């Protein structure tokens with residue numbers, strides 16, 4: 001390798017590699033597709049949701065588009081329920097490029113707006129304004145930008161309040177319950193028998209949006225977007241009797257609260273256990289954890305998750321956090337194909353954020369996302385499009401780098417570290 005060679009922060013692909021232009025403005029959904037989406041969604045819900053579903057509308061009487069529709073995100077079923085709940089109105093959705101994979105024409109036809117995860121894209125503001133002001137349709141955003149890892153609300157970016165304010169439109173929140181319990185992100189292939197319940201609620205009228213500041217709008221959105229699937233399960237006495245219900249839970253509960261060891265948790269059947277100290281917990285039919293012997297550290301699953309997050313934060317604050325690994329990399333420059341990039345090195349620390357260094361066709365590349373530029377991390381459990389194992393993605397405005405770690409069960413912690421480092425940086429700026 002030539003030492004003086006300039007290292008690029010992108011991949012120099014051969015000319016025949018098709019890139020996707022995420023700055024494309026959305027086309028207006030033809031009403032034919034609105035009808036088709038509604039019919040297909042109804043049919044899919046009827047065929048696949050064995051325990052049935054219910055959609056309740058609150059404060060929605062007489063509300064016509066344009067409006068901003070914010071949805072929590074748990075599973076693919078969210079889309080079906082959304083199309084059923086909003087018919088006969090046209091809904092344009094902000095979707096990530098992976099959602100266009102192998103079917104960009106179709107996703108464009110339904111008027112979607114393309115984005116790469118956790119990147120700042122100026123054209124997105126323009127596309128959203130086009131839907132709300134020119135088409136006067138519903139603009140749907142999944143502000144958590146990923147499926148919930150633990151059945152509670154993830155980070156919601158500040159830009160959402162500004163978006164509502166700028167376009168002077170009502171804000172509607174659609175909250176799904178049951179979708180996560182039926183097919184949690186960490187075991188999404190097998191669907192458990194869980195009834196679904198969705199609420200669609202206008203939380204702010206256009207007049208209220210006009211009178212409130214963007215911060216006040218954000219506060220209201222955050223309040224209304226809160227959900228907790230395990231609490232909902234218990235409150236509604238929903239029993240999950242599948243004998244594999246705990247399988248995959250170790251991907252999010254990766255640290256043992258008994259011996260503190262990380263990444264040695266595992267799960268089988270209805271049990272979660274630590275391979276280091278042998279402690280074992282049962283996941284009850286009502287979604288609580290119970291230690292088979294000794295103290296139950298966390299009966300409520302999200303409490304365990306947040307305890308892990310707090311531990312990561314302590315590590316960052318004490319200066320002991322850093323991560324390095326060899327990863328296998330695939331990129332997604334366009335919507336049709338993932339490209340194998342071979343091995344690369346990744347590191348993550350509070351000084352540099354993420355740094356990914358590898359080479360393609362003998363040309364070195366170096367991709368960096370600073371702490372302040374990344375408020376969360378795109379992680380995938382058993383990723384459905386490339387290799388069906390865990391990976392994380394570092395995106396730039398023009399490419400996405402899907403990294404498969406060599407170290408086992410680390411992606412949830414990487415996500416915590418990204419979020420906590422961002423928050424600490426923000427707190428410092430404010431102070």
Ligand SMILES: [Zn+2]
Nearest residue numbers: 256259274277
């Ligand atoms: Zn242990």
